[in-house]
Amino acid sequence: MRKLIGLLSVVLLLAACSEKSGDxxxxxxxxxxxxxxxxxxxxxxxxxxxxxxxxxxxxxxxxxxxxxxxxxxxxxxxxxxxxxxxxxxxxxxxxxxxxxxxxxxxxxNTWNLVSLKSRNIKFDDLAEMKKYSVGYPRGMAYSDFIKNDLTPKGVYTLDKVKMYPSYNEVLSDLQNGNLDLAFLDGTVASVYRKKLPIQDSYVFTGFDxxxxxxxxxxxxxxxxxxxxxxxxxxxxxxxxxxxxxx
The missing domain is CATH 3.40.190.10 (Periplasmic binding protein-like II)
Known part of the structure; x- marks a missing residue:
């Protein structure tokens, strides 16, 4: 019994040491x-x-x-x-x-619809959005926003959205002319504006x-x-x- 108690003590001590050492x-x-x-x-x-x-x-x-x-x-x-x-x-x-x-x-965070500078797509009235193709990565919160806010207002519907694996593919299609507008987080847009010839077409603020x-x-x-x-x-x-x- 004493050997068992001693063994348990060693095990507990080793476990404590392991936890403290950051394992x-x-x-x-x-x-x-x-x-x-x-x-x-x-x-x-x-x-x-x-x-x-x-x-x-x-x-x-x-x-x-x-x-x-x-x-x-x-x-x-x-x-x-x-x-x-x-x-x-x-x-x-x-x-x-x-x-x-x-x-x-x-x-x-903000949500930014961006376009190529060469296209120069800008609008203040969201009704203009339906004229363009929009793309973003699958699983993004934009989908809930479009479904619950923009669709009831007649602005845009999810069946028009092009879905991609990541922002990289979205921006590639934007540059290749296969997409009019990319939906980006404002933080992401701030980085890519320094690398790519893109501009904000419309910015959603105050809720993300x-x-x-x-x-x-x-x-x-x-x-x-x-x-x-x-x-x-x-x-x-x-x-x-x-x-x-x-």
């Missing part, structure tokens, strides 16, 4: 095509979302196991609990909140916020929110955002 692994789902929030450059994943979550893991002594998906696959990994968290500039929506839990919002996505009932989400509010603090979050938005 806890967090499975992360990403869709790395949403700069500056999350993207790949020279084979390396980077972005402001990763900086924020890496600061959390540094404080908690954990390791990240990152798996890349397309947009729908990333969200599906959270819903099915194959991932502990997902981030890539994910909009918080009512429909998504039904199947996953979100952190407190960490930044505001980003959050980190967790499976339903996640205790990790609670601790992450606590870290963001009381350890990193709003000024720390803003400093990371400013670094990437310059």
């Amino acid at each position: 806890k692994e967090i499975k992360v789902a990403v869709s790395p095509a949403s700069p500056p929030n999350l993207f790949e450059e020279n084979g390396t994943t980077k972005g402001l979302d990763l900086d924020i979550f890496e600061s959390y893991c540094k404080a908690r002594g954990c390791k990240l196991k990152i798996t890349a998906y397309d947009w729908q696959g990333m969200l599906g990994a959270v819903v099915s609990k194959q991932a502990d968290v997902a981030f890539s500039g994910i909009s918080i929506t009512k429909q998504r909140e039904e199947v996953m839990d979100f952190s407190k919002p960490y930044m505001e 916020r980003f959050g980190f996505a967790f499976p339903k009932g996640s205790k990790l989400r609670e601790d992450f929110d606590n870290y963001m509010a009381n350890e990193l603090k709003p000024e720390g979050v803003q400093a990371i955002i400013n670094k990437w938005m310059q």
Whole structure:
């Protein structure tokens, strides 16, 4: 019995040491095509979302196991609990909140319809939107917006939308003349405007916020929110955002 108790003590001690040494692994789902929030450059994943979550893991002594998906696959990994968290500039929506839990919002976002400068498509009246083809990645929150807001107003319908795996394919078709307007997050548009000859045709503001996505009932989400509010603090979050938005 004494040997058994001694053995159990050693096991518990080793487990405690392992936890303190940062062996806890967090499975992360990403869709790395949403700069500056999350993207790949020279084979390396980077972005402001990763900086924020890496600061959390540094404080908690954990390791990240990152798996890349397309947009729908990333969200599906959270819903099915194959991932502990997902981030890539994910909009918080009512429909998504039904199947996953979100952190407190960490930044505001706009939704931008962009076109090639050479096309010079600009309009103030949304009724003009129906004249053009619109494209964006599958699984984006734009679909709910079109279905619940624009369709009832007679502005646009989902059956006219061209769906793609990621922003990269959307912007490729835009440049090739196979698409009139690309729907982009404002953060993504701010990056690609520096690289491509695109301009804003119409901008939707005042209702979109980003959050980190967790499976339903996640205790990790609670601790992450606590870290963001009381350890990193709003000024720390803003400093990371400013670094990437310059």
